[in-house]
Amino acid sequence: MNETRSGQRDPDGPVWYQIRLKGHLASRWSAWFGGLTLTREDGGTTLIEGAVIDQSELHGLLQRIRDTGLPLVSLTSAETCGSHQPAAAPPD
């Protein structure tokens, strides 16, 4: 569970991440990236997003991205996710 104290972000709680790659990945790659959502965007990029439980998982994810050879365009994090739904709704 991801309890937060006095509105502060739990440093060990899951965080919503958005990772943008150059190139269009088929949606079947979602499983390879730990079940995160894949969205193909205009301009030839793919957005991978979802709750990442901790920094270890994030770095594992980045390693998998590295191993595809696809260029990494951007990486951003949003607020802490609640335990039941994303705290910040992912933008479309």
Next chain:
Amino acid sequence: MLGPLLGTKLYLPRRKEGMVARDRLVQRLERGAAEKLLLVSAPAGFGKTTLLTDWLSGAPFAAGRARRAAWLSLDRSDNDPRVFWTYVVAALHSVEAGAGRSEPQLVALDQPPTQVLLTALLNDLGSTGDDIVLILDDYHVIDAPEIHDGIAFLLDHMPPRLHVVISSRADPAIPLARLRARGELVEVRAANLRFTPDEAAAYLNGTMGLQLTHADVAALDARTEGWIAALQLAALSIQGRDDAARYIAGFTGDDRYIVDYLVEEVLQRLPADVREFVLHVSLLDRFNSSLCAAVTGSDTAKATLDTLEQANLFLVSLDDRREWYRYHHLFADMLRSRLTQESPAVAAQIHRRASDWYAANGEPAQAVEHAMAGGHLARAADLIELAIPQMRRDRQEAALRRWCEALPLELLRARPVLSNSFAGALLSTGETRGVDGHLLNAERWLDPTVARRESVASGAQLMVVVDEDEFRRVPAGVAVHRAGLALFLGDPAGTVSHARRAMDLLEEGDELGRGAATALIALASWGSGDLETARDAYTKTLVSMERAGHIADILGCSIALADIQITQGRLRDAMRTYQRALLLATSGGGPPLRGTPDMYVGMSAIHREGNDIEGATELLARSRELGEHVGLPQNPYRWRVAMARVREAEADLDGAAGLLDEAEGVYVGDFSPNVRPVAAMRARIHIKLGRIADASDWARGQQLSTADDLSYLREYDHITLARALLARCAIQPTAERLDVATSLLGRLLDAAEAGGRTGSAIELLILQAQAFAMKGSAAAALVPLERALLLAEPEGYVRAFVDGGSSISSLLSLALKRGIAGDYVGDLLAAFGPIPQPVPARQAPIHPLSERELQILRLLGGDLGGPEIARQLVVSLNTVRTHTKSIYSKLGVNDRRAAVRRGEELGLMSWTRDRPGRSSARGE
């Protein structure tokens, strides 16, 4: 861990005919191979490995010098420093027989300190000979910081003949900026590796035999951005098509992940059975036809592999015999992701079959990894349990810990053998957290009634035991681990009681368990001052370890036992302890076992006590000759302390103080109680030098007082305090001061005698004699002196008396006149001899060389000039000159030749350890 796959990791793939010549890169590679580090850093599929293998297999010479390539393909399982360096040594060994000579027993350590291992390796390599290029392929799989640190250390200290090449998908975590700034790094990066349009044309229309138009080639090159893997896949999917131009236009205009898309294209063109084979095999890191047949169920695996190889379908051959293969990594990743996404159940089944194949073919580690990858965790737990006895013998606690940590707790809970071994693996890797819980898990299955009741009540799991023999060992094992945990937590009483319980539970013939239990009793008893119990327990440990064939442990325990025997005044027993261990260590005929130099250091101290200074010095030289890296963790510290005592006996007090300073810097406790702190030893030297104020500062800093309660652990400190008081009395005698000193000495003596510490008692009786003599009563002084003589004579003590100086020699003369212990006293008086003369030229220098000076002296023995030496040590030429001058003056010589000759006489040149004519000195 080094299974039969070793060879495939060290195999330098052969150059393939007809590959695109990349002359523009070869120059850069040659430049890199002349520097310390050549880094080939680029994403997957950029042709890093191919570039390196093409270049190396075609270039055995560089600038007219012979060059040898030591190749190592890394994978995830190399992320353990022990495994990693073992492979590096094996790779170097494959091109240079001398490399890693001292490796076999070094890799048998539980946790080899990387620097120690590397120093040994570099010593073995030496600075002369052909150039060696060490290639670490796929270095990005390494993320253990210890390994990065080790590489940085290697780069800083390696001889100029060695060059490192790292190929990686990510820049390695080593100080690249520093290497870059010094011009010691050459880089080949993605921008250099991409195929230029000309290279793409040469590849597509030359190597692959396509007949593409200039425009098609340009379109492909632009779409792939020179990404070699994509071009290769494109070529394969175009081969045999009539409509190449239209086909190319079909995918060059969009943003699809081109490698993924083209893999799909290539797969689609394969017959269904081959396509399935290719996909299924992708879960294996390496494969031969037998393994392929096992996982795919195909009876034509060998033929299919041949077909794939002929069709250039991304197979990389891993040996000369065309047995073992792997896929190109990027291709394997594409296939794996596809298989695990589309048919997870099939993937799990393939992992299971691979696990079974590896288990049946004697590769338990691979069997466990595949079972885990396929999610067959219960199967993995079974396999781990079966591997435990072998892992214990091979000291694979770190790997065992990693595996157990990957298992869910519910699985572990049902398995007493695993729970107990997990606890042991945690303890031996220095972790106490969780140990108690795992031991409780194991224990609750040991009472059959409790176990049954619980499973009925909760409907929960039943106990799982795969290895019944191991299960019978669980009760004793749990007790040993409880004892170890208590020792870690600073509870000697608990340690002893658990270890005694273990002794009762151990099976007949479990000598390893018996050795562990007695050693724990010994350590805990030693630390709490119960020397007799400790001595008895260590004696038993040695018997058990010898029966179990654990010679390496015998050496470590022998040092502790001899320490205790010396404190008990049993010098002759201590000598026998060292000699016996030395005999065991050298009887194998191989290279000296780790711990051998420590035996020499220990024997040296006993020779010194018998006033055989020459013999003591010779033994220390022998220890140095073998090298610190062959020593136990305490060797650097113990060697310096022993040498300081020799210097002291030679009346070189400054030299002794300098060595003690060094000793303090390299002190490690290694679980032994610190019963003779270096700071107290230095205070004793200060007392001898007349620096009483410094000694008082030390006593104040230690918060020592004559009114303290006395304990064994602080005995040496308190005797030192008594010495400081007596020294002050010698300068400014007051009755009160003398009374305080004699009262402390009396209490210390009582405590020493009550604790059976005859060695301490002899020292204290001699001090008492000096104190009584200061009080003006020679008759009273002779009483303790006579007792000291009585205790000391059978054990051959000499320096204990001689170090007492003129006051003791007068008392001994008096004793001689009164006919006390005649012959012995006569010998002692002879040992006082004339005041030591300045050290003659053939003996060791008064001022020892510093580590840096030793390093430079050794380099002076080679053929490097001053500027080259400066470059190698990364210091200025001036610094080298300053050190050289200092070396000459310390050695009493005027030139380089004489310095080297003198260094050889003194055994200081042990850079390469087996000099002719010296090796015979060992092992008698």
